[in-house]
Amino acid sequence: MFKTEFVYEFVVAQQQCTLRVPLSLPLQGQTIGELASRLTSMHKLPCYLQTDLLQKLKSFTEHEIRQFEDAEGEAALERLRNGVEEGALVAEWTNAYSQEVIECAKQESISNDVMFSEIYHCLIHSPALEALLNLEHTYAIAVSDVIARRDQDLLHLEQRQESEMEEAVKRLGETYTDEQINLLAQRHFENTQMIESKWASELSTLRDTQKREYRDWVMDLHEDSEEAVPKLNDSLTAEQSPRREESFTVHLGAQLKTMHNLRLVSADVLSFCRHKTHVIEGVTVPQPQRLQTAISLYSNSLCGLILLVDNRLNSYTGIKRDFAGVCEQSTDFHFPDLELQFQSMEESVMRGNEKRAQQRLTSSTEDADSLQSGASSGSERDDRALRLNPGDFYTSRHSNLSEAHVVFHLVADDSVRSLVSDISSRHPVIMGIRNVLKACFRYDVHTLTLPLLLVHEMSEEMTIPWCMKRAELVLKCVKGFMMELATYSGQGSRTVQFLVPNTLSADTFASISAMVSSIFRMSNPVIAKS
Amino acid sequence: MASIGDAELGVSTFCAASHQSEKCGANGLPLTPNSIRILGRFPVLKTLSHPRLCKYVDLVREKHERLIVVTEFYKTNLAAALRTSKYSDTSCLTTLAFEILSGLAYLNSRGFIHRNLSPQNILFDTKGFVKLANYGMYYMTDSGADVSFPIGLLKYMSPEVLAQGRVRVTSIDREYATGWKETRQLSHAPSSCKTDVWSLGIMLLEAFLGSPLWPNLTLQQIIHKILAFAKSKVDPIVLILSDHHGEEKFALLPNEIQSLISTCLTLSPKQRPMPIDLLSSSVFNALKSKEIPYSNGFSMFSTNLRCQDLEIPEYVEGTEEDHAKEEDLLSERSIHEVYYLWRLAGGDLVGALTKAGLVRTRPPITKIANFTLDDGEFFGEGRDRSTLLDCTVVILSQDQLRQRLKHVEPAAFYPLLEEEKNTALHLPISPSSGDLTDTSKLPLVIKERDVEYQFHRAILYERLLKAYPYKRHHIWKEARTDIPPFVRAEIWAALLEVEGDIQGTYDAIDKETPTATDRQIEVDIPRCHQYCELLSSPEGHEKFKRVLKAWVVSHPEYVYWQGLDSLCAPFLYLNFNNEALAYACFKAFIPKYLHKLFLKDNSKVIQEYLAVFSHLIAFHDAPLSNHLNTIGFIPDLYAIPWFLTMFAHAFPLHKLFHLWDTLLLGNSSFPLCIGVAILYQLRDQLLSFGFNECILLFSDMPEIDIERCVQDSIRIFCLTPKSATYRQHAKPSKREQKDSSSKPDVSYYSKDYNHQPLTDLSMHPVPLEDLRAQKCPFISAEDLIQLGELMGSSLTKSPTKKSASGKPLIIILDIRPTEDYLRGCVPGSINIPFDTAFNSDGDFLPSPAVTKLNVHKTQVKVVVGSRDRSAIKFAESLLRLGYNRxxxxxxxxxxxxxTGILTVPTPDL
Structure with a gap:
């Protein structure tokens, strides 16, 4: 875009006239013909001039644009001659071609993981499915056995140490001095650590072996998949764990409507992760949900779960620890262990925080003090670099959870639990949910489970009005986000499960259920008439 | 439209760059995805038509920002031909240069540049002529800003393009309050047509040398090479020739050609010529004289004389051989039509690409980003190799289509259009599928998917459109069967009787100068039918605004009412490449169906409209009308957006098209019938609902079966005496009765009541208060005479083929006291005196007349009374008792x- 002036000279009634029009070229949103007729009517030019004006305008704009383009080109060459940016230019173009154009890109060797995923996806949709699942299941039992033994061992140790300590404390001053007691406590602690690490190493060895064996087995199975795979013939009777839930079908969109499924579920969030032992005729068999998760693992229809976490990337406390516990119940044959996944996330988090700091710097200069404190001791800086903000989320992938492939760990601060100040639709956690939904559209996560009240546990103070208010906010926001995203991201149907704590009263559940249907305006059943 | 000839349909795919995060996230509005931007810019490429260009046929948007391009394609290209050393022959080389240049010159004349020239993109058709391909990539991706890959092959890039660096989006802004239009800045201006000339120079040199330049250099080295030209004092051509030891060979070329190549490779863009300059070079004189001037076929609303360049070809008696060659009649059809049929014949674009291994995407779980910031920016996403640019073009096999059309008679490709007196339908009969008239009776959704049927319809309509406006009534007649989607835009224009210099009219309207309504338009457009990808693109918004402004500016007597945008949407969607036609249709549509509804004070018009609508509900469905009146759910609460947008706000476009296909055939009262038909479909629910539930039901229009709705509304229309929907604010009749000549007067309904001459027996304006107070419609005396055949029988053909009788049967109830009745009454009427008709509960007292009434319960009951209000009261009692009509x-x-109709009744009544 550049500005110029068009000068039109013409003769009217033997009088020489000049018309000067400022123009910005190339013309935006109008054609030359339209411009000519506008000029004619605006300046009341006689109509016999119109053809001439059009001609002149045409050649004028062509000439001007050519001159402008030539100048641009010359300027670029001139900059190059002055030798400012050649290195950067070469790098830019090389990257552009080598990273974006398949002809120039390096041949990508098919990694083992990719190959494994393809083979697995292929096998899980074949008769080998049952064998696969059973193997996974046997492995899972082995792991949970070890875990059970570990827990028992630790319990024993704890009990023994407790009694020892009690004994010692009782005889404080007689046989034991303070110092000795301290020593005892220290020994206890060391013992516990030793035992714990022994079990941890045993577990990880077991997992590694299992994972290796499993992958080898899958590869082998694929190689001789022609051979008949042993079939197992026990009928599964699904035993649904008691969950209060209600399903809705809604149509969203102003004119063109897309059908979505909603579900209101009252359950513990980890029940979507945990495998329930399932016993048929004395034999424990995998749960039916497990089958579905396995089949869809490498498909374009994933299941996701939002877990609300605090601002640290680890699994030491609260729900995070419980979740990590569920994850280690069995070996994940497809993805790295949670700890390892956290490690790779750390890098992303650091990059993210850097970017955030930069943005803050450019947007305002008042953060000078944070920079200063940032220059303090190394470990603290590390800690800072890994600190998360409310609304951020990190994503872990799992193949060994019962009803989720992807877990979105959404960072929430205390303000979501606050009972006095209510949160608004612009709250970071709400925006975080929007970003999660965006990610769901981006990565084909078709089923998403999210905590409707933005808390996993009810507390005494969470009154019914509070619950209703919170539910209303989240439902309305989710509806808005879904409509907004559907506009651009295709018309696929989605399932959203709203999760409420299982301690919620039946009445409140019923009123929230009524709210869902009123906010999402339940679709009217199509009545078939002959 | 040029025929497809020997061309193949080629399909290729690429991915648009996805937005990392939202830079304008603060205002919560999402950025338009790049794929949508590209989609909006694409359609204009379809209008480019030149013998040296491969046509663009279609662009389809898939999940995850993937776009699929369908183009004309040929298997041979210059990259292969280069090595044959065929081009060391000077005449071959000049022809090549000339053909490329004429393609480029045409592109430039339409305001486009190629910017993607490379031997792979220079194809040869079966006769060996050059066809430029992929010239749209640079334009549709907004100079490459919408994609992450660079456009053009590195080797053929001119130094100034490389020196400018890659194009980047430097800022995006979107107006907060309205959500109107993203304005974005690019890092530098688009390239000029002279970069193509450089690329041409390199290619000519390669062609002449018979081998690619710099075969063994790495990317980096090539970039250095090209950038080095800019710094060197020596001419690029000299440097290149010395690299390849080609000086001696080059020196052998005729001087003219030597200078052609070296001027192409002029370093300075300023001194480098444009394609059009090069074409005037004397090297090409011989070729130019042989060239056949290209005219761009037929356009429906051209102001030029169509027969201007008409040369009647000499008729040559065909030999046996010729007959054998002419077998492939499908190749005579246009590429767009073949593609349309190809899709109907089960063509699957994604399938074709997948088979060629082009869209092997990684399972999504393997690439999920592992961390996302609160502002939506994400990190650690796995890169999918399938999103890289792969220029491979896959040929779409036409076998399936040809198989399906194998049995079609050659004559069916050229149907005759002369009037046939005996048959109503002009569908050709094909031996393979039996009579096509059978297909024509199937539901629309089936017909629209039937290849053979669509093939016949498209050909028939295409020929009819060529004869427009002469064949207008023929089009009108065919449109009553159905309208194929392929030609819908033109057929609608024909039905709306668009004629004349539409482009000139449109150009003359000032759509630039800001007006007071701009802001409202800018608020409405980003909220109007945005699920439609085309209409939600920035290009779509821009066109939307121009067409709306054009209407507002040129109709000063009207104002912009919300809803006008929805009304415009279908026309814009159909005529996305032809704003002038969209505007012309829009302009013709409004007076036909929405006369005066866009007045600044339209309350009177709307009130009258709604009053007539509620009469119509009462007329056709007494129980429903009674129920709605009881709960107070009046049309004002729900029907205003229906009529103000002619249902364009209530339905998605694909349903609206089917609705309007029929609406356009009806008169201005037809929309009222559609309204009743919609209520029909929701009848059971409405009857069981209270006021609040009804409001809730219509606050979000429930799904409606549109085909049934259309059939219902036609039936309703045919059961309504036309004066019953009389409105004083309807469009008055045109002065000259031009209509009668173009539209045959075939039935009772073929004339709009409002267009008939007024007589004493006609309807006259009724005060609005009276209209609103009464519940039943009036019927005019002339209508009564016509329907009761009181003056001899008249035409009885029906407007639709479906109903048996073309007009409603009537029963006349005379409610005057018996002595008045005996003094003179309408022949055939039955007498139920108002005063003695009802008992105290409001029920009928039994009498022979009432029995007779009950026998003819389904017929239209015309209540005839004196001048007082008793007749209205009587009719309302009928309504209350649940009598329809x-x-x-x-x-x-x-x-x-x-009129002298009244007679003394025969005594037995």
Whole structure:
């Protein structure tokens, strides 16, 4: 875009006239013909001039644009001659071609993981499915056995140490001095650590072996998949764990409507992760949900779960620890262990925080003090670099959870639990949910489970009005986000499960259920008439 | 439209760059995805048509920002031909240069540049002529800003392009309050047409040398090479030739050609010529004289004389051989038509690409980003190799289509259009699928998917459109069967009787100068039918605004009412490449169906409209009308957006098209019938609902079966006496009766009531208060005479082929006291005196007349009374008792006195 002036000279009634029009070229949103007729009517030019004006305008704009383009080109060459940016230019173009154009890109060797995923996806949709699942299941039992033994061992140790300590404390001053007691406590602690690490190493060895064996087995199975795979013939009777839930079908969109499924579920969030032992005729068999998760693992229809976490990337406390516990119940044959996944996330988090700091710097200069404190001791800086903000989320992938492939760990601060100040639709956690939904559209996560009240546990103070208010906010926001995203991201149907704590009263559940249907305006059943 | 000839349909795919995060996230509005931007810019490429260009046929948007391009394609290209050393022959080389340049010059004349020239993109058709391909990539991706890959092959890039660096989006802004239009800045201006000339120079040199330049250099080295030209004092051509030891060979070329190549490779863009300059070089004189001037076929609303360049070809008696060659009649059709049929014949674009291994995407779980910031920016996403640019073009096999059309008679490709007196339908008969008239009776959704049927319809309509406006009534007649989607835009224009210099009219309207309504338009457009990808693109918004502004500016007597945008949407969607036609249709549509509804004070018009609508509900569905009146759910609460947008706000475009296909055939009262038909479909729910539930039901329009709705509304229309929907604010008749010549007067309904000449027996304006107060419609005396055949029988053909009788049967109820009745009454009427008709509960007292009424319960009941209000009251009692189809003779029995119809009844009644 550049500005110029068009000068039109013409003769009217033997009088020489000049018309000067400022123009910005190339013309935006109008054609030359339209411009000519506008000029004619605006300046009341006689109509016999119109053809001439059009001609002149045409050649004028062509000439001007050519001159402008030539100048641009010359300027670029001139900059190059002055030798400012050649290195950067070469790098830019090389990257552009080598990273974006398949002809120039390096041949990508098919990694083992990719190959494994393809083979697995292929096998899980074949008769080998049952064998696969059973193997996974046997492995899972082995792991949970070890875990059970570990827990028992630790319990024993704890009990023994407790009694020892009690004994010692009782005889404080007689046989034991303070110092000795301290020593005892220290020994206890060391013992516990030793035992714990022994079990941890045993577990990880077991997992590694299992994972290796499993992958080898899958590869082998694929190689001789022609051979008949042993079939197992026990009928599964699904035993649904008691969950209060209600399903809705809604149509969203102003004119063109897309059908979505909603579900209101009252359950513990980890029940979507945990495998329930399932016993048929004395034999424990995998749960039916497990089958579905396995089949869809490498498909374009994933299941996701939002877990609300605090601002640290680890699994030491609260729900995070419980979740990590569920994850280690069995070996994940497809993805790295949670700890390892956290490690790779750390890098992303650091990059993210850097970017955030930069943005803050450019947007305002008042953060000078944070920079200063940032220059303090190394470990603290590390800690800072890994600190998360409310609304951020990190994503872990799992193949060994019962009803989720992807877990979105959404960072929430205390303000979501606050009972006095209510949160608004612009709250970071709400925006975080929007970003999660965006990610769901981006990565084909078709089923998403999210905590409707933005808390996993009810507390005494969470009154019914509070619950209703919170539910209303989240439902309305989710509806808005879904409509907004559907506009651009295709018309696929989605399932959203709203999760409420299982301690919620039946009445409140019923009123929230009524709210869902009123906010999402339940679709009217199509009545078939002959 | 040029025929497809020997061309193949080629399909290729690429991915648009996805937005990392939202830079304008603060205002919560999402950025338009790049794929949508590209989609909006694409359609204009379809209008480019030149013998040296491969046509663009279609662009499809898939999940995850993937776009699929369908183009004309040929298997041979310059990259292969280069090595044959065929081009060391000077005449071959000049021809190549000339053909490329004429393609480029055409592109430039339309305001495009290629910017993607490379031997792979220079194809040869079966006769060996050059066809430029992929010239749209640079334009549709907004100079490459919408994709992450660079456009053009590195080797053929001119130094100034490399020196400018890659194009980047430097800022995006979107107006907060309205959500109107993203404005974005690019890092530098688009390239000029002279970069193509450089690329041409390199290619000519390669062609001449018979081998690619710099075969063994790495990317980096090539970039250095090209950038080095800019710094060197020596001419690029000299440097290149010395690299390849080609000086001696080059020196052998004729001087003219030597200078052609070296001027192409002029370093300075300023001194480098444009394609059009090069074409005037004397090297090409011989070729130019042989060239056949290219005219761009037929356009429906051209102001040029169509026969201007008409040369009647000499008729040559065909030999046996010729007959054998002419077998492939499908190749005579246009590429767009073949593609349309190809899709119907089960063509699957994604399938074709997947088979060629082009869209092997990684499972999503393997690439999920592992961390996302609160502002939506994400990190650690796995890169999918399938999103890289792969220029491979896959040929779409036409076997399936040809198989399906194998049995079609050659004559069916050229149907005759002369009037046939005996048959109503002009569908050709094909031996393979039996009579096509059978297919024509199937549901629309099936017909629209039937290849053979669509093939016949498209050909028939195409020929009819060529004869427009002469064949207008023929088009009208065919449109009553159905309208194929392929030609819908033009057919609608024909049905709306668009004629004349539409482009000139449109150009003359000032759509630039800001007006007071701009802001409202800018608020409405980003909220109007945005699920439609085309209409949600920035290009779509821009066109939307121009067409709306054009209408507002050129109709100063009207104002912009919300809803006008929805009304415009279908026309814009159909005529995305032809704003002028979209505007012309839009302009013709409004007076036909929405006369005066866009007045600044339209309350009177709307009130009258709604009053007539509620009469119509009462007329056709007494129980529903009674229920709605009881709960107070009046049309004002739900029907205004229906009529103000002619249902364009209530339905998605694909349903609206089917609705309007029929609507356009009806008169201005037809929309009222559609309204009743919609209520019909929701009848059970409405009857069981209270006021609040009804409001809730219509606050979000429930799904409606549109085909049934259309059939219902036609039936309703045919059961309504036309004066019952009389409105004083309807469009008055045109002065000259031009209509009668173009549209045959085939039935009772073929004339709009509002267009008939007014007589004493006609309807006259009724005060609005009276209209709103009464519940049943009036019928005019002339209508009564016509329907009751009181003056001899008249035409009885129906407007649709479906119903058996073309007009409603009537029963006339005379409610005057018996002595008045005996003095003179309408022949055949039955007498139920108002005063003695009802008991105290409001029920009928039994009498022979009432029995007779009950026998003819389904017929239209015309209540004839004196001038007082008793007739209206009687009709309302009928309504209350659940009798459908009651109406009142306008002005009572007195109006019939002058006609001499009234007779003394025969005694047995």
């Amino acid at each position: 009651a109406c009142v003779l306008y002005k009572g029995v007195d109006v019939l006195r002058p």
